[in-house]
Amino acid sequence: MEGLIFGAFGRPIEGEYVSGDAYLIREIESGWLIALADGLGHGAAAAEASEKALSIIDTYAGAHGSEVDLRDVLKLCHAGLACTRGAVIGLCHLNLKDKVWSSLIVGNIILRVLSDRRLNPVPAGGIVGHKLPKTVYVAEWPYCEGDTLILHTDGVREDYSMDFLVTEWGLTVQQAAERIIEQYGAKTDDATVIIGR
Numbered sequence: 001m002e003g004l005i006f007g008a009f010g011r012p013i014e015g016e017y018v019s020g021d022a023y024l025i026r027e028i029e030s031g032w033l034i035a036l037a038d039g040l041g042h043g044a045a046a047a048e049a050s051e052k053a054l055s056i057i058d059t060y061a062g063a064h065g066s067e068v069d070l071r072d073v074l075k076l077c078h079a080g081l082a083c084t085r086g087a088v089i090g091l092c093h094l095n096l097k098d099k100v101w102s103s104l105i106v107g108n109i110i111l112r113v114l115s116d117r118r119l120n121p122v123p124a125g126g127i128v129g130h131k132l133p134k135t136v137y138v139a140e141w142p143y144c145e146g147d148t149l150i151l152h153t154d155g156v157r158e159d160y161s162m163d164f165l166v167t168e169w170g171l172t173v174q175q176a177a178e179r180i181i182e183q184y185g186a187k188t189d190d191a192t193v194i195i196g197r
């Protein structure tokens, strides 16, 4: 679909076999739905929360592929995660028909966009399943072919420069994702990154 390609890579904190992070990259009728969840803490209980979120989002995508409302997705996740540890979640929807990206983030999930325009998404604190922010902000910005989207959990340090990604674009998005985790993943946390370009 218009040449958009995704790469993703993640690994658990040192000493754990399962990651508490989980992601979904799903092609839907209107374009793409991307989700990244970081379950509170680490290990199996964290994975249970993040995987539950993804299964809710996947079911939603199956039923609402042509018309996605990120606030509705969040509400469903919040209700569904009440009996879990909870998770922080980042959602992105690329509407290829209208050529618009939109995103909604609760908690510490980091979104970066490499584009001609600057995007400054407003972060909102909270834990899906336990406490949502008073105001949930949905950021929207136009999509142009060639835009790059990077979504990662807080297990990836934020001090890597965008230039690194631009100058290393000989790499595939998958190779770039793996390299970001290798070079900037904190050993003290689960670390996951998604790149779409």
Ligand SMILES: [Mn+2]
Binding pocket: 038, 153, 154, 155, 189, 190
């Ligand atoms: Mn984390």
